[in-house]
Amino acid sequence: MRYLPLTDADRSAMLETIGAPDIDALFVDVPHEAQLDGPIRGLPMHASELAVERHMGRLAKQNLAAGDAPFFLGAGAYKHHVPASVDHIIQRGEFLTAYTPYQPEIAQGTLQMLFEFQSQVARLYGCDVANASMYDGSTACWEAISMARRITRKTRAILSSGLHPHYVSVIKTMARFTGDEIHYCAPSLDAAPDYAAMLDAIDDDTNCVVVQYPDILGRIGDLSAIAEKAQAHKALLIAVVTEPVALGAIKSPGEMGADIVVGEGQSIGVGLQFGGPYLGLFATRQKYVRQMPGRLCGETVDAEGQRGFVLTLSTREQHIRREKATSNICTNSGLCALAFSVHMTLLGEKGLRALAAENHRLACHAVDTLANVPGVTVLNDAFFNEFTIRIDGDAREIVRELAEKNILAGVSLGRLYPDETGLAGGLLVAVTETTSEDDIDALAASLKEALA
């Protein structure tokens, strides 16, 4: 077996040193009836690198990769071009095969990178501080609600109808066990988000208001009024950003008064990967730092006065506080945070703004093109790189039909909201810098044909 260096001679010599007659003697504490008498039956034996690569390659070829078709899926996971150097750097063994930087003297590479990452995220979100990343956007969103509860000591959370339904499901799942009261209703197909209803719902018992920006239907609204009303009732505004590239074009939630900003970071540096691993971004105000979940990297000095970085404020965390910790989370999404940070460094402010502008330009072109297709109505007044179109009938059928022609048309609202029949005609269409004008024409033509 190519990954196991011990030879049989080594094994015999080591058993002799230990004073054990054979390997079974080392498993003497395992009750006999719980031990298998040989390799588990019904499973294949070890295989060569070539054979395994062939098997996995065959499975990979049974999928239609996003890059091999006109592609318009989004809904919280976006296809962007990732520069080649990003993947090169995250494959360096010193990053790839390191552990959590608990021994800072020999982990300054990871630690300095995390400090830079935190600083980039805080600036992107318009906040004071960010943590070293979380599992993904959906889990970060639940952690934000928990954090708000610790700060306000209230338990009523108001979710906007524009919040990603998977995020809503995660929140509802967790709230069932924690006793948080969750106010939510599914969106309706309006041109702009319904903030009036949210403003009405905020009262003195409100812990937090959770608003996605841009929302699940791609709509964009000013969060300032919600922030003001929340503050007046000692509630927190949590903004959720599933497409961070948008913040190269539109105001950050922090600038509009959000207290906590969380979201998905996948768009920058991390591939689609069928849903994971991704990375949760989490930022807030300086004054709430000690209630923040997740790992934090901070600046300090070493014994000779040189600048260095360490994981800090770990008294919030499970390995110190155990059942009193702010979260049970033990890991972050370190390598994805590295990919995000490298890609963001390659972009810089100039590149991020150009990338955002290019996404928006192509999305505007797609909106105009699709609006001319008979039977298609574009829902949004405002959008960034994703918008909702409405057709008669069930958009799920259209998605299936177009997939058969190798066109990945978008995410149907019927799939996201199977119980909401009123949304069945909705289709989310995402357009990024990887979408060509030919792709958009192909989508328009095939929609026209399907709806004729």
Add this chain to the structure above:
Amino acid sequence: MNAPNKSGWKPAMNADGESIGGPATHTGNRALMLEEELIFEIGGTDTTGVDLPQPDAFAQRRTGGLERTAEIGLPGLSEPETVRHYTRLSRQNYAIDLGLFPLGSCTMKHNPRLNEKVARMPGFADLHPMAPSTTTQGALAVIHELGEWLKTLTGMPAVAMSPKAGAHGELCGILAIRAALEARGDARKVVLCPESAHGTNPATAAFAGYEVEDIPATPEGRVDLAALEARLGPDVAAVMITNPNTCGLFERDFRKIADAVHAAGGLVYCDGANFNAIVGRVRPGDLGVDAMHINLHKTFSTPHGGGGPGSGPVVFSEALAPFAPLPFVEKTDDGFVLVEEETAGDRHASSFGRMTAFHGQMGMFTRALTYILSHGADGLKQVSEDAVLNANYVLRKLEDVLHAPFADSGPCMHEALFGDKGFAEGLSTLDLAKGLIDEGYHPMTMYFPLVVHGAMLVEPTETESKAALDQFIGAMRSVAERAIAGDETLKTAPHYAPRRRLDETLAARKPVLAWTEPAAE
């Protein structure tokens, strides 16, 4: 031919911290030891490493009048500068690729590069989670195939693949337990964890709304069965036990514990962090486990990546299977089906819900399945045997110099536990660990488990050769002897790392968590 370098690298300073052997340098660098500034200090907001069309100032904007006009403050670097920045940073990290990484309970084994290659195949890497399932059959097949392996290796009938990491898997297991108890109208309040448990166990139970109580241990380092039985009752929802446990010992009485918990109406959660010690030789399902998470980044060698991403699938007994979260993959006559909100219907009405957007850590599934197929049933059995052999070898080669509190409790499993008894006054486990850094090793896990004073938990893993173990044992012996002899230079170690000891108290007292422009002089 010249002999290999026996005298080693030339030290830059003597034991008193005085610079020897050469003059100070203009840059502060020392040949291959290179300092690197922050991107905020070397980059600029007008520099970029990508070629994109520059935005047209007169282009239409349909962003609702919310244009971002103020500067964001994100520095950019050209591509060559970017590659150099991160390459320089990378060289300040210790990693498995550089040497033995004996972190107990963390299982830092070799990360095969085939796994990386497979994960990057476009059919896996460039696949959207919401793509129509007719276009993702190969990906669903991977999730299904890996799930089947995990069920077979653990002897458990069901698996949830979506948890994002070990602690997330623990939460998944505990929520399923709570959902199952609630379904039978049984509102139990307490979860029992041994003192030696990972901190995530009590944190998870508390996060899921349970009160947490300790289970006492016997002097030999195992769960005290009699004390546990005495504590069981109608208020106990579950026990959470790590097996092999964090003292590196197999819980001999696990089956009796499980039977007692079941007889009292509770359920058994097994923390599978240490599955590496028994994979292919013992099936947790045969021990009475109801739920167990598997850290794919430990046993199945997906890279730790400097702190994640992990992946924590959970296997379930028949009793808990109906409560498993969405989504999951089912094999049907028409191919693989992703069972989620849209497709679940009434068949999965008792599922406790969803733990994350999308379907879990696919990028880790492809790596783990590649690892498993490479090893096969015979190779995985050899993995656990070599892991246990290597740990026992370390234990027996060091027990004369380091205090091994459970050396008489039988063979250890995949990790060897030592304490700081016998160290000279004023010298601690931390000092030994920092001394080990100077010897070119990442230290072992320190001060965990909590049940041993100054604990040192050493897990060599099966991917170390005997020669590598002998070299490590030599270094451990040397540093341990210095700690016993009261060598004061250990207190200021490391001397040769990119940084000396860092002031963690200062970092926590005045947290600086983001870069800010230095005030003008």
